[in-house]
Amino acid sequence: MAAVGSIQGQFFSTIDFNEQxxxxxxxxxxxxxxxxxxxxxxxxxxxxxxxxxxxxxxxxGQCENLGVGETRNRTWQQSLGTSSLYILxxxxxxxxxxxxxxxxxxxxxxxxxxxxLIVNYMTHTPIHKNKHRWTWQSRWHMHGLKLGIDxxxxxxxxxxxxxxxxxxxxxxxxxxxxxxxxxxxxxHGERTYMLSWAGPDGVDAKPLLLAADQSSYHLxxxxxxxxxxxxxxxxxxxxxxxxxHGSHYGSEYVQNFLILDDRPPFTxxxxxxxxxxxxxxxxxxxxxxxxxxxxxxxxxxxxPKTLIIxxxxxxxxxxxxxxxxxxxLGSIELTDKDAVLRKSxxxxxxxxxx
Numbered sequence: 001m002a003a004v005g006s007i008q009g010q011f012f013s014t015i016d017f018n019e020q021x022x023x024x025x026x027x028x029x030x031x032x033x034x035x036x037x038x039x040x041x042x043x044x045x046x047x048x049x050x051x052x053x054x055x056x057x058x059x060x061g062q063c064e065n066l067g068v069g070e071t072r073n074r075t076w077q078q079s080l081g082t083s084s085l086y087i088l089x090x091x092x093x094x095x096x097x098x099x100x101x102x103x104x105x106x107x108x109x110x111x112x113x114x115x116x117l118i119v120n121y122m123t124h125t126p127i128h129k130n131k132h133r134w135t136w137q138s139r140w141h142m143h144g145l146k147l148g149i150d151x152x153x154x155x156x157x158x159x160x161x162x163x164x165x166x167x168x169x170x171x172x173x174x175x176x177x178x179x180x181x182x183x184x185x186x187x188h189g190e191r192t193y194m195l196s197w198a199g200p201d202g203v204d205a206k207p208l209l210l211a212a213d214q215s216s217y218h219l220x221x222x223x224x225x226x227x228x229x230x231x232x233x234x235x236x237x238x239x240x241x242x243x244x245h246g247s248h249y250g251s252e253y254v255q256n257f258l259i260l261d262d263r264p265p266f267t268x269x270x271x272x273x274x275x276x277x278x279x280x281x282x283x284x285x286x287x288x289x290x291x292x293x294x295x296x297x298x299x300x301x302x303x304p305k306t307l308i309i310x311x312x313x314x315x316x317x318x319x320x321x322x323x324x325x326x327x328x329l330g331s332i333e334l335t336d337k338d339a340v341l342r343k344s345x346x347x348x349x350x351x352x353x354x
Contacts, residue, residue, distance in 0.1 A: 011309075014321040016319060030057055032295055044147065044148065050087050053085060055083055055084070055110055056084055056086070058084065083104050084097065085104075096155075111184075111296075117145040119143065123139050144166055169190070169192070183219070187225070217258075218236060219235075220294040220295070224299060235255055240252030258272075269332075270332035272331040273333055276288035277292060277309070307323045309322070
């Protein structure tokens with residue numbers, strides 16, 4: 001189907017992130033997340049031109065069944081592990097591969113706060129075997145991330161650090177839960193709140209860190225604070241039927257921008273109509289892919305009126321694009337709560353096929 005949403009023609013400078021990191025990570029790489037390196041981390045690393053930290057997932061992709069053209073042949077390179085980390089320059093070119101000194105899981109998402117790095121991700125642990133099948137326990141983790149460098153070899157490494165380094169009033173090393181997913185952090189004054197879901201009818205944002213409720217909307221990237229407008233911009237997504245269009249899991253992903261007040265209780269103020277980032281795959285220009293996952297949205301440090309968005313495609317590929325902030329603010333068409341609830345669901349449409 002054709003790309004949807006009032007902003008579909010305003011994405012620009014889209015790049016193939018797989019191409020950027022191919023020399024370090026050939027094969028399946030998807031769901032990339034970006035965050036700016038805090039100044040004190042750059043001072044520790046002393047790597048000329050270092051600007052961003054990026055995470056990419058490699059394991060359990062769907063290139064074989066959802067890939068387009070040559071991407072169907074991409075496979076998981078086991079030497080890369082589940083996910084990998086990279087130091088990037090301003091043009092998103094990798095400067096260093098980061099050695100990871102802990103067990104990092106799937107869909108790692110990065111953010112920085114108070115001069116420190118934070119990562120959250122999901123792990124799966126086998127807990128019971130019934131005949132020929134294992135029962136798996138999924139767990140979401142959030143903790144600090146400490147980068148260092150071996151001055152002799154120049155190797156950059158990453159280890160766990162306490163979440164309290166970034167969020168002083170939280171006293172534990174790590175937060176984890178067996179329910180909920182795709183957490184984000186919101187900050188107001190001296191307090192930090194965990195956003196476990198967000199939708200037009202409300203949000204679940206509680207002082208760090210309590211149990212999560214549920215919603216039909218899933219949080220995508222960590223919310224972006226637009227202080228001059230007194231708002232957060234959250235990205236949320238929904239997906240349609242499972243095992244459709246060749247997908248092993250959910251399909252027909254669509255995104256929405258959700259505007260939240262930047263003060264507790266972070267009341268929703270408006271929702272965009274559903275959209276996707278137009279495909280740039282040969283033969284599928286300006287169509288929606290079966291799966292799109294927006295893993296990070298940050299403001300361009302050189303142009304705060306531009307958002308940098310990293311996203312995964314079909315559990316196979318990775319890309320980075322840009323979008324004017326004004327385009328997002330101008331896309332908020334449903335500001336009446338009742339109207340939002342009536343019109344927000346959007347499933348069951350035809351998708352591009354490989």
